[in-house]
Amino acid sequence: MAIQDQTLEEIKNRIDIVELISSYVDLKPAGKNYRGLCPFHEEKTPSFIVSPEKGIFHCFGCGAGGSIFNFIMKIENLSFQDAVVHLSRKAGIELPTSKRNIQNKEYRQKAKIIQLNQIVQKYYYDSLIHSEDPLARTSRQYLFQKRGIKLSTAEQFGLGYSPADGKAIIEYLYQHGFNGNDFIQAGIGNVVRKGELYDRFRGRITFALHDTNGEIVGFAGRTLLENENPKYINSSDSPVFSKGNNLYGLFATKNEIRKTKTVILVEGYMDFLSLFESQITNCVASMGTALTAHQATLIRRFAEEVVICYDSDNAGKVATFRGMDILTKKGLSVKIAVLPAPYDPDSFLRKKGEEAFLEILKQKKPIFDYQLELLLNEYGSKSLESQIHIIRGLLPSINAMTDSIEKSLKIRSLAQYLKVPETLIYNVLKGTRESEKKIKLFKTTQKDAVHGSVKAEKILIKFLLEERSIRNLICDQLPIEYFSIPEHRRIYQIILNNIDEDFSLSDLINVFSGDESMSSCISALGSMETEFHEINEELIQSLIKTLKKAELRRVRTLLAGELAQQKDYESKLLISKQIEEIDKEIQGLKTRS
Numbered sequence: 001m002a003i004q005d006q007t008l009e010e011i012k013n014r015i016d017i018v019e020l021i022s023s024y025v026d027l028k029p030a031g032k033n034y035r036g037l038c039p040f041h042e043e044k045t046p047s048f049i050v051s052p053e054k055g056i057f058h059c060f061g062c063g064a065g066g067s068i069f070n071f072i073m074k075i076e077n078l079s080f081q082d083a084v085v086h087l088s089r090k091a092g093i094e095l096p097t098s099k100r101n102i103q104n105k106e107y108r109q110k111a112k113i114i115q116l117n118q119i120v121q122k123y124y125y126d127s128l129i130h131s132e133d134p135l136a137r138t139s140r141q142y143l144f145q146k147r148g149i150k151l152s153t154a155e156q157f158g159l160g161y162s163p164a165d166g167k168a169i170i171e172y173l174y175q176h177g178f179n180g181n182d183f184i185q186a187g188i189g190n191v192v193r194k195g196e197l198y199d200r201f202r203g204r205i206t207f208a209l210h211d212t213n214g215e216i217v218g219f220a221g222r223t224l225l226e227n228e229n230p231k232y233i234n235s236s237d238s239p240v241f242s243k244g245n246n247l248y249g250l251f252a253t254k255n256e257i258r259k260t261k262t263v264i265l266v267e268g269y270m271d272f273l274s275l276f277e278s279q280i281t282n283c284v285a286s287m288g289t290a291l292t293a294h295q296a297t298l299i300r301r302f303a304e305e306v307v308i309c310y311d312s313d314n315a316g317k318v319a320t321f322r323g324m325d326i327l328t329k330k331g332l333s334v335k336i337a338v339l340p341a342p343y344d345p346d347s348f349l350r351k352k353g354e355e356a357f358l359e360i361l362k363q364k365k366p367i368f369d370y371q372l373e374l375l376l377n378e379y380g381s382k383s384l385e386s387q388i389h390i391i392r393g394l395l396p397s398i399n400a401m402t403d404s405i406e407k408s409l410k411i412r413s414l415a416q417y418l419k420v421p422e423t424l425i426y427n428v429l430k431g432t433r434e435s436e437k438k439i440k441l442f443k444t445t446q447k448d449a450v451h452g453s454v455k456a457e458k459i460l461i462k463f464l465l466e467e468r469s470i471r472n473l474i475c476d477q478l479p480i481e482y483f484s485i486p487e488h489r490r491i492y493q494i495i496l497n498n499i500d501e502d503f504s505l506s507d508l509i510n511v512f513s514g515d516e517s518m519s520s521c522i523s524a525l526g527s528m529e530t531e532f533h534e535i536n537e538e539l540i541q542s543l544i545k546t547l548k549k550a551e552l553r554r555v556r557t558l559l560a561g562e563l564a565q566q567k568d569y570e571s572k573l574l575i576s577k578q579i580e581e582i583d584k585e586i587q588g589l590k591t592r593s
């Protein structure tokens with residue numbers, strides 16, 4: 001078996017790992033490596049490193065790691081095969097057909113749905129512009145007159161209208177080579193009573209939903225009837241669409257967001273389109289009120305600061321609170337732009353104009369000030385009880401402040417504002433921090449309890465991977481059973497099978513085709529610092545000895561268990577003898593070292 005896969009090798013050679021990861025993570029040079037905030041877990045100090053030399057990334061915080069393929073799998077939520085296809089396109093490499101056919105059934109299905117969505121969009125758009133169906137007229141009135149959307153915007157963002165009969169579209173799809181099953185698979189077709197197939201968006205204004213690359217992955221539909229519920233519906237989940245995984249408009253605004261490092265987050269499709277038409281183009285819509293963690297991760301790929309500008313009603317406030325929490329946890333800086341009641345961004349822009357809206361954005365508030373205002377409205381500041389309520393309510397945002405000067409200034413101004421001594425605030429703060437500290441302490445002691453032999457296993461595997469010249473020396477005297485960690489055994493087996501072959505860490509990672517525990521284990525080994533600067537025979541012997549001792553102890557434990565259960569005297573005697581031998585052997589290893 002050759003370790004290096006030629007296609008993967010070619011892709012790897014053409015794609016610079018630092019450049020690739022930089023488009024998702026802000027990386028800073030750190031010695032031979034690059035360092036940044038991990039996109040896969042929440043953190044404030046960077047523990048995510050990229051090694052261009054080894055072609056791997058690794059996070060010391062959450063253990064994520066691997067080659068470019070693992071990175072794309074994880075961040076774009078793709079299978080290994082899809083990640084290969086994704087990167088081969090980026091590298092401009094044509095995949096061999098054998099690979100495409102066997103590996104990409106899933107990929108072909110996705111491509112088919114995206115193609116179907118494009119055709120559906122053309123149908124919806126044409127219906128919006130030309131249909132004589134009464135609801136089509138209402139749609140045109142609503143979008144172009146009432147809301148003042150420009151035709152070019154409707155085309156760019158894929159607005160449309162789904163005719164009320166809900167069936168003609170199926171005929172249209174047949175003409176383009178799709179059947180009813182494809183329609184259902186794409187999350188648009190809906191089987192209703194008597195087993196009849198309909199378009200779920202029939203009689204609604206439609207909004208195409210794009211992924212970040214601008215491919216149409218699904219649709220949303222808004223009702224035109226006064227009392228129809230729900231007002232908005234989405235495509236059902238499909239291989240390319242999952243509600244809460246996308247942000248509306250991002251495909252068109254991502255470059256502006258990346259440039260300004262700031263994104264304005266609104267709720268609805270109309271809010272987004274209004275902002276976009278007012279030339280405020282660093283915005284996205286969360287599509288409904290509940291921002292998801294997935295959407296927050298997506299935002300972090302492009303922005304550092306988020307300005308939440310939700311509706312001024314109560315639902316909007318609740319959603320703002322929720323959003324603040326999710327976004328800060330992802331390490332984003334969050335500000336709130338507060339609209340006066342009863343406006344949402346769309347109605348405000350149409351009524352008050354662009355200048356007034358820009359002023360609202362300029363007055364954006366830090367989370368702390370925003371929360372204080374809301375808490376004061378809710379509790380008042382007169383009684384000690386309400387003061388403590390307010391302090392408690394503000395704790396999360398005080399604790400989240402990383403700048404200690406900013407923190408003490410905020411505490412001082414809060415004390416002045418509430419007319420309480422600063423010490424009261426510090427005491428409430430301390431109360432929560434003490435309990436947090438205890439939890440942290442417990443965690444680290446558990447982590448440190450890793451057995452010495454596991455460390456020796458890691459060092460040996462690391463040597464084997466990085467120093468070809470010592471492979472024979474180690475492999476000749478180290479049986480595979482000496483490794484206790486299953487991942488280490490799998491790696492060792494590959495090394496034994498390919499002892500004379502040259503391969504890099506990332507080649508090895510790719511052998512396991514996206515197996516997360518393997519890629520994480522190998523990247524951890526690659527990024528591990530050891531205290532040994534020189535590999536010599538003595539060191540190797542002592543490491544092997546450590547492994548051997550551990551293996552003997554494992555066998556001893558098994559035998560001791562058997563001894564306790566065994567009733568037969570002869571067998572008991574035999575096992576006791578074996579244990580005795582092992583004890584002698586362990587003793588011998590100790591004295592010789």
Ligand SMILES: [Zn+2]
Nearest residue numbers: 038041059062
């Ligand atoms: Zn991490």
